[in-house]
Amino acid sequence: MSAVAESVATPATRLMADALRMLAIDAVEAARSGHPGMPLGMAEIAVALWDRHLKHNPRNPAWPDRDRFVLSNGHGSMLLYGLLHLTGYDLPIDELRRFRQLHSKTPGHPEVGVTPGVETTTGPLGQGLANAVGMALAEALLAREFNRPGHPIVDHRTYVFAGDGCLMEGISHEAASLAGTLKLDKLTVVYDDNGISIDGHVAQWFSDDTPARFAAYGWHVVLDVDGHDVDAVDRALRAARAADRPTLICCRTVIGKGSPSKAGTHDVHGTPLGADEVANTRRALGWPHPPFAMPAEIRAHWDASERGAAAEADWNKRFEAYRRHYPHEAAEFERRTQGTLPAQWRDAVRAMVRDADCAAETIATRKASQQAIAVLARSLPELLGGSADLTGSNLTNWKGAVDVHADDSGLQAGNYLHYGVREFGMSAVMNGIALHRGHIPFGGTFLTFSDYSRNALRMAALMKTRSIFVFTHDSIGLGEDGPTHQSVEHAACLRLIPGLDVWRPCDTVETARAWVSAVERDGPSCLLLSRQNLPFAARSGEQIDAIERGGYVLRDWSDASAHTRVVLMATGSEVSLALDAVAPLAEAGIAARVVSMPSTSVFDRQPDAWRDAVLPPGVSRVAVEAGVRAFWRQYVGLEGGVVGIDTFGESAPAAALFEHFNLTAQALVDEARRVAQLAP
Numbered sequence: 001m002s003a004v005a006e007s008v009a010t011p012a013t014r015l016m017a018d019a020l021r022m023l024a025i026d027a028v029e030a031a032r033s034g035h036p037g038m039p040l041g042m043a044e045i046a047v048a049l050w051d052r053h054l055k056h057n058p059r060n061p062a063w064p065d066r067d068r069f070v071l072s073n074g075h076g077s078m079l080l081y082g083l084l085h086l087t088g089y090d091l092p093i094d095e096l097r098r099f100r101q102l103h104s105k106t107p108g109h110p111e112v113g114v115t116p117g118v119e120t121t122t123g124p125l126g127q128g129l130a131n132a133v134g135m136a137l138a139e140a141l142l143a144r145e146f147n148r149p150g151h152p153i154v155d156h157r158t159y160v161f162a163g164d165g166c167l168m169e170g171i172s173h174e175a176a177s178l179a180g181t182l183k184l185d186k187l188t189v190v191y192d193d194n195g196i197s198i199d200g201h202v203a204q205w206f207s208d209d210t211p212a213r214f215a216a217y218g219w220h221v222v223l224d225v226d227g228h229d230v231d232a233v234d235r236a237l238r239a240a241r242a243a244d245r246p247t248l249i250c251c252r253t254v255i256g257k258g259s260p261s262k263a264g265t266h267d268v269h270g271t272p273l274g275a276d277e278v279a280n281t282r283r284a285l286g287w288p289h290p291p292f293a294m295p296a297e298i299r300a301h302w303d304a305s306e307r308g309a310a311a312e313a314d315w316n317k318r319f320e321a322y323r324r325h326y327p328h329e330a331a332e333f334e335r336r337t338q339g340t341l342p343a344q345w346r347d348a349v350r351a352m353v354r355d356a357d358c359a360a361e362t363i364a365t366r367k368a369s370q371q372a373i374a375v376l377a378r379s380l381p382e383l384l385g386g387s388a389d390l391t392g393s394n395l396t397n398w399k400g401a402v403d404v405h406a407d408d409s410g411l412q413a414g415n416y417l418h419y420g421v422r423e424f425g426m427s428a429v430m431n432g433i434a435l436h437r438g439h440i441p442f443g444g445t446f447l448t449f450s451d452y453s454r455n456a457l458r459m460a461a462l463m464k465t466r467s468i469f470v471f472t473h474d475s476i477g478l479g480e481d482g483p484t485h486q487s488v489e490h491a492a493c494l495r496l497i498p499g500l501d502v503w504r505p506c507d508t509v510e511t512a513r514a515w516v517s518a519v520e521r522d523g524p525s526c527l528l529l530s531r532q533n534l535p536f537a538a539r540s541g542e543q544i545d546a547i548e549r550g551g552y553v554l555r556d557w558s559d560a561s562a563h564t565r566v567v568l569m570a571t572g573s574e575v576s577l578a579l580d581a582v583a584p585l586a587e588a589g590i591a592a593r594v595v596s597m598p599s600t601s602v603f604d605r606q607p608d609a610w611r612d613a614v615l616p617p618g619v620s621r622v623a624v625e626a627g628v629r630a631f632w633r634q635y636v637g638l639e640g641g642v643v644g645i646d647t648f649g650e651s652a653p654a655a656a657l658f659e660h661f662n663l664t665a666q667a668l669v670d671e672a673r674r675v676a677q678l679a680p
Helices: 011-031 037-041 043-052 074-087 093-097 127-146 164-168 170-182 210-217 230-242 275-285 296-302 305-325 327-338 345-359 365-379 423-436 447-463 490-495 508-520 541-549 572-587 600-604 608-614 630-636 654-660 665-678
Strands: 068-071 158-163 187-193 220-226 247-252 383-387 405-407 410-412 416-418 440-446 468-472 501-503 525-528 552-555 565-570 591-596 620-624 641-643
Touching: 011 037, 011 043, 011 074, 011 093, 011 275, 011 296, 037 043, 037 074, 043 074, 043 158, 043 187, 043 230, 068 074, 068 127, 074 093, 074 158, 074 296, 127 158, 127 170, 127 187, 127 327, 127 410, 127 423, 127 447, 158 164, 164 170, 164 187, 170 210, 170 405, 170 423, 187 230, 210 220, 210 247, 220 230, 230 247, 305 327, 345 365, 345 508, 365 383, 365 468, 365 508, 383 423, 423 440, 423 447, 440 447, 447 468, 447 490, 447 525, 490 501, 490 525, 490 630, 501 508, 501 600, 508 525, 508 541, 541 552, 541 600, 552 572, 565 572, 565 630, 565 665, 572 591, 572 620, 572 665, 600 608, 620 630, 620 665, 630 641, 641 665
Parallel strands: 068 158, 158 187, 187 247, 220 247, 383 416, 383 440, 440 468, 468 525, 501 525, 565 591, 565 620, 620 641
Antiparallel strands: 405 410, 552 591
16 A cells, blocks of 8 residues: 555546546435535546555544545535545445535535544635645654654655635645745645636636746646546656655546536536436446445445555554664654643643743733743644744744754754745644644734634634644734734634634733643634733732633732622733722722633633632623723623724824723723712
């Protein structure tokens, strides 16, 4: 399985391709929705790759040294489901019958964690290609870190199927450019050049010289491959294996091939063929079998279970030899690919938080983050950092960071990646790195540029990847750069993404705890950090432990028996405003409790008892944050108060802006007094 089979055309080739076609046709027809055109058009390409090149074990989809396959044009998901079913994955025919149905293992677009053998969730076009760049990068870095002479335990490839839509998307430019620069020679993209998208023939809106574009990126390009000739695709895949750069294979295909009246048209892209055309296609292909029936002969040709198990067994023997020679490296490789943290992790965490508390520094949380990263990197060799051309501003590097780069001999190992001005590409590549296993990626940019990468953040949440997104310059507090760079709505928008933990810490200790939670979480996190210095807030050990709950009492009522009480909620730079408001409110006869809410998403997951203890029902509440006010209504209620900003910012020094927009302790005092007077 690890070696490329000899390219010999057999009568089975056509049957194998037609089996994929008919499974796709039948499933889409049964669901009365789906995209049959791509599976019909790429069937021979799939035969060439999956039968002659792909190294995988259907009995163990998690084998670390398997090749990765990414269906970037994920709307053609039935091609992948057919491949997984026929090659022997735990995807029975009944699941194909239930294509696109509730709780099936065959959703409309491939979803990692739902279907055995699916490596990443695809559908938003272009992101699968970017994920694959991350996977290929992870493989290359792990190989340079763990392989030893005579012991290549990390040696696999990443393959991508992509269509015109993927290559139209801007993210394909970002990801492909980075891949070429890094010389990711084990990455192969097969371009389904059928000239059709949903709206029709793409020549009217997509006239790029795609091969020239990829050649300019530094890719090896294989031109004019007949995508319906298995042997021709096989030869192109062989050429890709010999290249010292990533490879684009340009395959000319006919969308919907096999359909007598719809092949080559946009009508077959995303619509079932219909009963009459299905019958005509069966006759045209000479396929006499009823829907979902698959002859044993064809199943035998496709089944990869035995050879896949043999390939993994061979790797296991080689890994045991590696273990005998390099026991520490073998144990570390297993730990990292399994996603577990080091044994000394908790000790390092306690020391980091203790040091942050003892230092009592008044610094920007972006600087506090950099200090945390430096400590974490000593305990987490899997930490792979980076920034989208803002390293000096995001402070995502650290002493001991080594730049990942490529020279004449190829990619060189490191733990810090300069992604360039590619926020969307960076985020999607990070997701691919996390999916591959072996690294915990983090990457930085300004919070306002989270808009560029938002869909990759959403995909990270959907896939539950351990990706850490560092967003600095988190509000109008960045100052003179003005409203184009000042985040107002971004924190609220990110908090609305299900499954995404968003942290906006107020000082060094909360920043350290946010990093700990992000690293320990089996899912994505965003850290929203300040440009400006923020004062240290003293707290007890119990309060430090409570930070991990997302919201906790930082300063309690000085007089718990006071008749008039109010809860002041704040995050990030505004926590200091809440603390400054306590004394003036006390003078006005109002006892104030300050609740720091560094992560509303984490706080919302806490038991009712904790949330009620922090935010007692029936007590007036006021929230303050340098952002849109509407988000906080869920916590303060219609009768509560919110001090925020519902306009874009201005260009001026940060202090002047906070005064201009009335984000002050006095404004908080005034709002608290107003709310307290309304309380029964």
